[in-house]
Amino acid sequence: MLFSDKNLAAYMSENFECAWQELRPVPQASIDFGNGRVLKRTLSGNVATWICMPTTSSASTSGASDPANRVIDVIPALFTIEHYQARLAAAHELHGKVCDLDDATTVLADWHRQRAGQIRNKPLLGPAGDPHRKKQATIALRTHGIPFLAKTMVESSVKRSFLVEDDAYNHAVRSPQAHALLAVPREPEAPNEVASLTPKLFKTVLGVDLDDPYLGLAPYVLGGEIGRH
């Protein structure tokens, strides 16, 4: 799990005020084998990490469930630990530039436009050159020896290969889309930007319609027409 990494967890706790939010219960898939046995598993849902700051908007107490906030950046879905921390560091640096501004909307929009362009032009580090995998193998060899190393490398490579593939896709496809979402000029006084942008992000970038009780899976998994309710 991403947040079980010691260095990343320490970085997050030290530099951010962290909170997590359940958008809705996790979807579960059940397979009934017909002999009384039922296999239940959760569907791996998409996640988003918002970096934001509180604002002194007058609309902050207008019935909104959370105080007013300004979105600085969003990290769509999952990344490798290295890329996730790099994204957090960039957002932290941006926060330092805009936190004292009266109107940060223009600076934020420009920054996201530039980032989207940079990502499109910058190649990713391939899975073969993944420094995390090399470091993990070295530590396992020193600590537990060859047999454990073999087991660890097989298990971790399977897990990591999925994550590395996700990372590459999220970086190349979803990140520019998320930056485009935040590059649109926003209102100077938004009561709760995270709340207003969350449905858009999940629907347009992550492909999950939070308003649809079937999360957009109905025609593919359940059959029937698109947007079945």
Add this chain to the structure above:
Amino acid sequence: MAFAARVESLGWEMRGWHHTCHAQSMKKRSIHHVIVPAVLLWAIHSTAVSAQDIGKRVVENKIKAAFHPTSVAPSFTSSTPGLVTWHESFAAALAASRTSKKPVLLFQLLGRLDDAFC
């Protein structure tokens, strides 16, 4: 003379020691008479218990229960959401940010972060 007297007194001492040893051996015999039957009884009892095959049943029953048609998958248990220090809510994180001047990190997901397998 002195040597004879010393030998004689030593003889008495030896006799006394012999008597003591004899008394101790008698005590030991009586103890053996008590302990040995007790051990035998315990051994017979434990043999009778093992004859009921309780250990085997304990193992078998667990396997039977696991493969019983009415058995269900274990429910999701709560787990610690990593090593990060989390505020109890987004609002609490925003409130803390006002004083610490740190940005807020909000992790959104389907399901709960403190559920296992989530």
